[in-house]
Amino acid sequence: MSTEENFFGESKQKIKEYIQDRLLLLKLDAVERGSKIIATIFTILIIALFSFFVLLFLSVMAAYLFGELLGQIFWGFGIVAGIYIILLVLIIIFRKKIIQKNIADIIIGIVFEKANEETKEEIKEEVKEEENGQ
Numbered sequence: 001m002s003t004e005e006n007f008f009g010e011s012k013q014k015i016k017e018y019i020q021d022r023l024l025l026l027k028l029d030a031v032e033r034g035s036k037i038i039a040t041i042f043t044i045l046i047i048a049l050f051s052f053f054v055l056l057f058l059s060v061m062a063a064y065l066f067g068e069l070l071g072q073i074f075w076g077f078g079i080v081a082g083i084y085i086i087l088l089v090l091i092i093i094f095r096k097k098i099i100q101k102n103i104a105d106i107i108i109g110i111v112f113e114k115a116n117e118e119t120k121e122e123i124k125e126e127v128k129e130e131e132n133g134q
Contacts, residue, residue: 036110059084 059080067076091099 033111036113037107040106040110 063076063080064073065076066079067073070076070079
C-alpha cells in the first residue's frame, strides 16, 4: 500500500510542477508578445513623429511656392490646406479598408508569429516523414 501512496504522491507533485511550468511558460509567452507589440507601436510612433515634421516643412515649403507662383501667400496656404482636406476625406472614407485592416494585420501577425513558426516546422517534419516513408 505504501508504494501506491508513494506513487500517487509523486504523481501529484509532478502534475503540480507541470502545471506551474505551463503557467510560467504562458506568462513568459504573453510578456514576449506584449513587448513585441509595444516595441512595434513605439517604432511606429517615432516614424510617425519624424514623418510629421518632414510633412510639415514640405507643406510650408509648398505653400510658399504656390504663393509665389500665384502672387499671394494666402492662396498658397489655401491650396495646401485644400489638399489636406481632400486627403482627410479620403482617409475617413477608406479608414476601415486601409488603416484599421493593416493595423489589425500587424498586431495579429505579432501575436501569432510563434504559432505560425511552430506550424511551419510541424508541416516540414510531416513532409520529411512522408518522403522517408515512400
